[in-house]
Amino acid sequence: xxxxxxxxxxxxxxxxxxxxxxxxxxxxxxxxxxxxxxxxxxxxxxxxxxxxxxxxxxxxxxxxxxxxxxxxxxxxxxxxxxxxxxxxxxxxxxxxxxxxxxxxxxxxxxxxxxxxxxxxxxxxxxxxxxxxxxxxxxxxxxxxxxxxxxxxxxxxxxxxxxxxxxxxxxxxxxxxxxxxxxxxxxxxxxxxxxxxxxxxxxxxxxxxxxxxxxxxxxxxxxxxxxxxxxxxxxxxxxxxxxxxxxxxxxxxxxxxxxxxxxxxxx
Numbered sequence: 716x717x718x719x720x721x722x723x724x725x726x727x728x729x730x731x732x733x734x735x736x737x738x739x740x741x742x743x744x745x746x747x748x749x750x751x752x753x754x755x756x757x758x759x760x761x762x763x764x765x766x767x768x769x770x771x772x773x774x775x776x777x778x779x780x781x782x783x784x785x786x787x788x789x790x791x792x793x794x795x796x797x798x799x800x801x802x803x804x805x806x807x808x809x810x811x812x813x814x815x816x817x818x819x820x821x822x823x824x825x826x827x828x829x830x831x832x833x834x835x836x837x838x839x840x841x842x843x844x845x846x847x848x849x850x851x852x853x854x855x856x857x858x859x860x861x862x863x864x865x866x867x868x869x870x871x872x873x874x875x876x877x878x879x880x881x882x883x884x885x886x887x888x889x890x891x892x893x894x895x896x897x898x899x900x901x902x903x904x905x906x907x908x909x910x911x912x913x914x915x916x917x918x919x920x921x922x923x924x925x926x927x928x929x930x931x932x933x934x935x936x937x938x939x940x941x942x943x944x945x946x947x948x949x950x951x952x953x954x955x956x957x958x959x960x961x962x963x964x965x966x967x968x969x970x971x972x973x974x975x976x977x978x979x980x981x
Contacts, residue, residue, distance in 0.1 A: 718770055718820045724762040729792060731802040733835040735933060736903075738806040738825075740788070740888050743842030744910030744918025747889060750840055750925045751807045757937050760791035760805055764828065770817035772810055786810045788821075790828065801933065804832060811887050822891045826899050836863070837896055837903030840925050841889035843882055844912020852909040852921040854928055855881060859897035867904055873928045874906070882907060 739751025754760070766788040775783040788808030795802055806825065812818040829837060843855065855878040858864035868876045875881075884890070885905055893903045908925050910918030923939055930937050 718768055718817060719824050720767040721824065722765045722767070724765055724789075729763060729794075731792060731794060731804070731832055732798075734792070734802040734804045734832055736804045736806070736829050736832075736834040736837045737929070738837070738839040738888060738892060740806065740808055740811050742811070742887060742889060743844045743912055744908070744916055744921055746842040746908045746910050746918040746921040746925060747840030748807060749917065749919060749922035750929070751805050753922070753926065754803075754929070754935070754937065755791050755805050755807060757941065758793040758803065758935070760793040760803065762789055763792045763804070764790040766808075766821075766824075768812075768817070768821075770812050770814070770821070772813050776809065801835065803933075804829075804834065806888075818888060818891055819895070822888060822895050825888075825892060826895060826901060829896075829901055830899065834901070837892065837901055838929070839889040839892050839903065839905045841885060841887070841905065841907050842910040842912075842918055842921060843907050845909055846912065848911040848916075849909045849920070852918070852924050854909075854924050855907045856904055857885070857893075857907070858902075858904040859893050860902040863902050863904060867928075867932070873924075873931055878907070 737751060737754065739747030739749070741748050767785070771786050775785055778784050786809040788806070788810065791805040791807070793803040793805070812821045854874050856864065856867045856874045857878050858867070868874050885893075885907070889905055889907075893905050896903045906925055906928055908918065908921035910916065910921040926937060926939060929935060
């Protein structure tokens with residue numbers, strides 16, 4: 716079979732006006748996924764495409780009904796009635812492609828959709844793994860277009876200006892989509908949030924900071940206070956657990972980077 720089977724989940728043609736494409740797949744702290752899943756729910760976005768592939772991990776999830784679900788990657792869309800407001804496309808899912816070749820082929824398919832939909836801008840999101848939990852996560856920005864980058868960092872408030880030397884390679888879809896996009900004349904930025912670099916940590920604070928940047932940029936009108944009480948409670952529980960992880964990180968257990976650096980981003 717082909718690498719990627721793409722299923723259209725809506726009937727008829729979906730016409731969007733200058734949509735913004737926003738990606739948030741699992742990675743360090745899951746900051747991008749948390750942010751995009753919140754936006755999908757908050758905007759009541761509708762499913763447009765779903766993806767299936769033999770390049771997915773060879774595993775399934777057990778759902779609340781004790782039945783199995785295949786891992787999924789999906790694209791949602793949101794149309795706004797306001798003529799001055801750009802529509803949105805969201806890429807989210809349970810997993811990322813499992814290897815370099817599948818990541819390249821997946822990003823090529825996504826770029827085809829981005830071009831077909833006439834997206835005016837692409838935003839990817841990922842995490843910068845630190846050895847300890849950041850009190851107030853900083854957001855860094857990089858881009859494949861100098862003018863677009865300047866438009867994000869000109870205020871110097873929500874987004875950090877200097878990223879060179881702070882991060883290493885941007886691994887996975889969040890980096891490759893921007894890199895390949897340059898070859899396809901697709902302008903985009905990668906927003907990277909500081910978070911704790913432990914595989915069990917959920918970077919809700921980092922996700923909130925990413926959402927603030929998106930709201931400031933695109934005037935989404937989202938209410939971060941609507942984050943459910945369950946998520947807030949989960950954050951409090953995770954913070955208690957991560958104190959131990961953070962202490963272990965300070966001692967160098969399983970860590971290879973300084974507090975302001977990362978060995979992996981995604």
